Amino acid sequence: MILLNFSIYDFSDFINSIDTWLVETFSPTIGHLIGLVLVGTCFLLFTALLGLSLVYIERKVCAFFQQRLGPMRVGPFGTAQTIADIIKLIFKESLITKQSDKFLFNLAAFVIMMAPFIVLSAIPFAKGLQALDMDIGLFFIISVSSIGVTGILLAGWSSNNKYSLIGAMRSGAQIVSYELSVAISLMTIVILTGSLQLSEIIASQSNGWWIFKGNIPAIIAFVIYIIASTAETNRGPFDMAEAESEITAGFHTEYSGIKFAYFFLAEYVNFFIISAVGATVFFGGWMPLHIGDATFFNNAMDFIPPIIWFFGKVAVIMYFLMWFKWTFPRLRIDQLLTLEWKYLLPISIVNLLLMSIVALKGWHW
Template sequence: MISMIQFSDVLAWIHQLLSSCMAPWLVFLIELVVASVAAVVALLVCVIIMVYMERKVAGHMQLRHGPNRVGWHGVCQLFADIIKLLLKECFTPTRADKLLFVVAPVLSLCVSLLALAPISWGPGLVLWNTNIGVLFVTAISSMGVIGILMAGWSSNNKYALMGAMRSGAQIVSYELSAGLSIVAIVALAGTLNTGGIIESQANGWWILKGHLPAFFAFIIYIIASTAECNRAPFDLAEAESELTAGYHTEYSGMQFGIFYLNEYINMGVVSMVASTLFLGGWQPFYLPFDFGWAHAFNDIMALKFMETWPAWISWVSLAWPLVWFFGKLFLIIFFMMWFRWTFPRLRIDQLLKLEWKYLLPLSIVNLVIIALIVVLGLHF
């Protein structure tokens, strides 16, 4: 961890500045609104990068260029698509349940945004620092399926309903393996607080300190999370060749755009959780060796050499944890995109068989092994 200026110091200074000229309730309200808007804006910027990144990754993997006409190298293509969706009419089917039809995409989006609350973006940079952060994320994320089921049922369309039922079965099934992988790291860290889990990796990431069982937990989590996000090769809920567009077949305009946005937000959330649990979050890479060159390497990774530099350089070091955090975030997202353009879509029976016959038993055995490692103190 960088021992110079921390985000907590900056936030404390801002709080004191506001408290000196405003009432406490107004200070709380302003801080709440500013922090929420900043988190949402940061996430939307990530989504813009993810959409452009996906199109370019898909293009290069298929030996084509991807978007390259609108803006420099196609960077404005997403904004053109957003304008197109904003100008399109949001059509509601005549026999649809109009209230649920409108509420479904908004509910899905709200659930995804709520999951951001306990995520630690940097030292002291967290919206809600609670001791049940990981439990909150898993509990809130499981509610996303309600919006999908509402969308499929309220559309009064057999393809939308079938896609929603597939998505419900898929998400509920793969939540088990993802949850057991999360519990494995919670057992190693000894806390449900996301900041505490990241701080427990100051001397090494759990994917390395936890030996092979932690690595297996990471692999299982990535597979299960990809399925929970309805991403290929687990996109049975949106199988175009079978169900036209699945649960959002009847949606158009920005209502469809919200579902499209929600998919990438979910990718970001699961990648943030994976980075926090397995890859140290905003912690730099650490070599757990007692050698001089290893200590020097760790000091360089943590920018320790800046401690003797002028005071203003400490402000530069504030960005370093964010570089690590978002670097790991986009690395995991790249792997999820790689899966999409590499593996063929599974059948629904193959998808459920993978979870119930393979991933779930492996997750249970892996959790037992990690419990033994924790009890015997065999981890680094």
């Protein structure tokens, strides 16, 4: 049967047994199709859960930074608050502005959900728990995540609102520029792994994470990655596209109800993805903390299931990103571009060069 192979430490047997069972029970085509639908449903459920929990966590974390209690009313310690919010958003009237491009206006909400949803499929959650393990996994993530900007531009353009348009244009300029730094800082680690496949990137960290093994360039690359990826997801202090004190809510000013919820959800899924990619590339993903050949220590660390390692690392990175957001003022759009083109990009290119030297000389561990 299927469940016999279940192990919290390694999901590959479990997943394979489901696959075999499906293929054996139905014909191979239908079995694979059912498998696809199953994976899709899992991701849909996961996205919904992720959105619900992240919104709650962010509100609570933000409240504690600001000496507040945060949501406390719905459910114990306000845990059901986001569910109540979602119910409210579902029942809210979906307004469309006059003379807006109604087709694009409705389409934008779906386009913006598409990109993070596709990217999620390439994220390795635990050993064997990954929908697509391509040999160009990292490249796939970088390229697909940039589709998201289309949704923002569509939303801004079709809203027939000047604030939305400004927000969309800002966002376009911002995401296009910061992609470079994100890609280059990730490439820095790819030099060491020699592979773009995420499972291999993780396997290469079985004797220590790249942030420790990769010498100084890895640390610089991580800092650049964090800054650039925050900017790429339009989170504070780089939330120029929304900037509620300047352009009300930017590209999603005119959205209400469930369509607004899509934008909100996409933002949080993106937030999860950048943390997950950062954790995978720099902190070994689901790989437990290993130090070289210290067998006893390594075995002790292996006792903690990989899925907990993965979500733990993601949570730590998320916490830092929230810390940034709730501490710093927002940059101005031209300063944002200055930061990218004059500081982050040159530094990351030099860093890439440095890392190549490090890799050639074998200075890393």
